[in-house]
Amino acid sequence: DVKVTQSSRYLVKRTGEKVFLECVQDMDHENMFWYRQDPGLGLRLIYFSYDVKMKEKGDIPEGYSVSREKKERFSLILESASTNQTSMYLCASSLAPGQGRTGELFFGEGSRLTVL
Amino acid sequence: QQQVKQSPQSLIVQKGGIPIINCAYENTAFDYFPWYQQFPGKGPALLIAIRPDVSEKKEGRFTISFNKSAKQFSLHIMDSQPGDSATYFCAASIIRGNQFYFGTGTSLTVIP
Numbered sequence: 710d711v712k713v714t715q716s717s718r719y720l721v722k723r724t725g726e727k728v729f730l731e732c733v734q735d736m737d738h739e740n741m742f743w744y745r746q747d748p749g750l751g752l753r754l755i756y757f758s759y760d761v762k763m764k765e766k767g768d769i770p771e772g773y774s775v776s777r778e779k780k781e782r783f784s785l786i787l788e789s790a791s792t793n794q795t796s797m798y799l800c801a802s803s804l805a806p807g808q809g810r811t812g813e814l815f816f817g818e819g820s821r822l823t824v825l
Numbered sequence: 826q827q828q829v830k831q832s833p834q835s836l837i838v839q840k841g842g843i844p845i846i847n848c849a850y851e852n853t854a855f856d857y858f859p860w861y862q863q864f865p866g867k868g869p870a871l872l873i874a875i876r877p878d879v880s881e882k883k884e885g886r887f888t889i890s891f892n893k894s895a896k897q898f899s900l901h902i903m904d905s906q907p908g909d910s911a912t913y914f915c916a917a918s919i920i921r922g923n924q925f926y927f928g929t930g931t932s933l934t935v936i937p
Contacts, residue, residue, distance in 0.1 A: 713868070740923055749929060749930075750929060751927050751929035751930045752869070752914060752927040752930075753927075754924070754925075757923065765923075799868055799869070801868075803923075812857040812859060812874060812920055813859065813871050813874070814859075814861075814869075816861075816868030816869050816870065818867055819866075819867075819868050
């Protein structure tokens, strides 16, 4: 079975702290994504990566960075957390066009971050 | 700018009713239109998807209707059940590309 695992389901951090959100997929997918989910705003893309060490900004990259050192792992970093980054963060992966992409995204269960 | 517009934001129906969720897009290069279902505390999961070369796709009680000329597509849930209560997201993407564009979501409640 396809699996995208987000290691932290719930986090509470203080303003100014550095936050790491980890995501691992076991499907050999080349594409990985970080989304932010807020009520009424849907899913907004923060960053995506189409290969190891490659990254592209999404719609709302400000205040975030990412790291992809290995194919299966994609990390989201909040260098200095702020209260407006309180949200649900969803990691996803997909096949790339060269892998016979079907168009399906596979999501993790999410990491709910609260910044106080 | 929202690439995919979804309505309504929330929907309440009686068991057995047929909720309809609508989405519209502008980019005619999109060639894959999935719907995702999300239960509380879970990540979204693919429910059903359609390519623009067909006008309708049915899987069980779920049907996508697609109107290419109007650049609109919709999800119909036949004989809705309380277990269908969830948030539904429409999306659009380009199969040859790498990005997905999501609607803002519809919270569906099916009352027993």
